[in-house]
Amino acid sequence: MTPVAPSPAVAWTRTLAVGCLLGLVALCLAWELWLAPLRPGGSWLALKALPLVVPLAGLLKNRMYTYRWVSLLVWLYFTEGVVRAWSDTTAASRALAWVEILLCLGLFVACALHVRLRLRAARTLNERPAS
Template sequence: METKSQKFFHRGAIASMMLLILWCIAWEVWLAPLKPGGSWLALKAAPLLFPLAGIIKRDVYTLQWTSMVILLYFTEGVVRGWSDIGTLSAWLGWGEALIVTVYFICAVMYVRPYKKAAKQLTKDLLDKVNRVNSAK
């Protein structure tokens, strides 16, 4: 059973991932492309489409690995935010970093109770094995 906070974080993860996909496409095609008329760099949004179904389905494993992969987009946002000084592209870079931060927090907070439960199950199992071994 999901708590209200887990539902909130799940919705936040979905919304921020979808926003990041749209942000990357709009940035590289219309708002501030590297070349006039759009750039192939818009394809950076394509890898984000693959985990989207798993995120929507609440797949804990998908939320875990995407919380690590998404940090590449954070890095890109920070680098372009620092290097494209005074341009729209710089602001878009900082926006990308912010969206990624929101996704990361939402994904980690959604997965947290599952990780705690898994640790408790592991501890219980090890305690049971130790009791059986000490009884021999």
């Protein structure tokens, strides 16, 4: 059986998921090292970007399992963004928190749509009569 090329919608959700994940990694590093660190000169909180690097290979390899667990992992970062958007005292940090919230929502939507579209495509493929 030859592999079926992904639909444009599936390819788009994959691109969006990878883009949001890379954006989230870059934001976490830049936020805690340069833009608005908790301590001058950067903080160890930049290590929060490491768990986001782990699923990158799975998303690039188009592994369904990775899309599923990333859609759960992202809520930890969303929660951090919400807490810091309302509790941080500097305007720069609050703005970065809102960017984190938007990237998290984009990543979640992309992962959820990706899984839904791939499952629908697999169901359709399995329902076709054999020729």
